Amino acid sequence: MKFPLIVLLLSTFLSHFAQFKKSDKSPTVQFLEKRGYIFQDSSSRVSKPMEKWPDTLYYNTVYVSNLLGSPTIPISFSRIEFVDGKYQVSPTISLGLGYTWFTGNFIFNENDKITIDPKLFFGLIADVGLQNDFSFKELTGIFAGGFIGFGNFSLFTGYDFMSRSPSIGLGGRIDLFTVSQNFMMPIGKVRELRKHKKRATPIENE
Numbered sequence: 001m002k003f004p005l006i007v008l009l010l011s012t013f014l015s016h017f018a019q020f021k022k023s024d025k026s027p028t029v030q031f032l033e034k035r036g037y038i039f040q041d042s043s044s045r046v047s048k049p050m051e052k053w054p055d056t057l058y059y060n061t062v063y064v065s066n067l068l069g070s071p072t073i074p075i076s077f078s079r080i081e082f083v084d085g086k087y088q089v090s091p092t093i094s095l096g097l098g099y100t101w102f103t104g105n106f107i108f109n110e111n112d113k114i115t116i117d118p119k120l121f122f123g124l125i126a127d128v129g130l131q132n133d134f135s136f137k138e139l140t141g142i143f144a145g146g147f148i149g150f151g152n153f154s155l156f157t158g159y160d161f162m163s164r165s166p167s168i169g170l171g172g173r174i175d176l177f178t179v180s181q182n183f184m185m186p187i188g189k190v191r192e193l194r195k196h197k198k199r200a201t202p203i204e205n206e
Helices: 002-018 027-034
Strands: 062-064 067-083 086-090 092-108 114-132 141-150 153-160 165-175 185-187
Touching: 067 114, 067 141, 067 153, 092 141, 092 165, 114 153, 114 165, 141 165
Parallel strands: none
Antiparallel strands: 062 092, 067 086, 067 092, 067 165, 067 185, 092 114, 114 141, 141 153, 153 165
């Protein structure tokens, strides 16, 4: 059970990075094109104008969208389960995969890095318990649910299918956009938080 989970995590990494293979274009341009942005000098023909992105994007300008999204790897160290009418604390280390939505803003920098300033996180996850009493010898839970949190720490709530009980836990997450900005996905219409400065440099298709 642990091996298929590791394979799933690795395949997620590899399939995503395969989309950003070597190109003559800058990483910022590749990032935007993968997310539907069309440069004004593009030869591509589209049936309708862009609805998600502004006509022109600028470096060093703060942008916001309805939400931002990223795959995430949840890590839980303990849970409170309701079993046989009683609450009990389970010292289980769990690892899984999920998706997080979060509020915040982002900036395209001229060095092709994206500065992301996240605020509130929430999302859906599924994970498996890998450890019971620190032995790593048996599967201790199969959990599905959601979470809410600030920073890297979250409150998880959902249902454990092995114990057949609702479960609440505290733990951390590795949001994959912190590993690579290419995992970050703006959701909804993107706009400037504040109007760009007159000397701001437009992002060009190069």
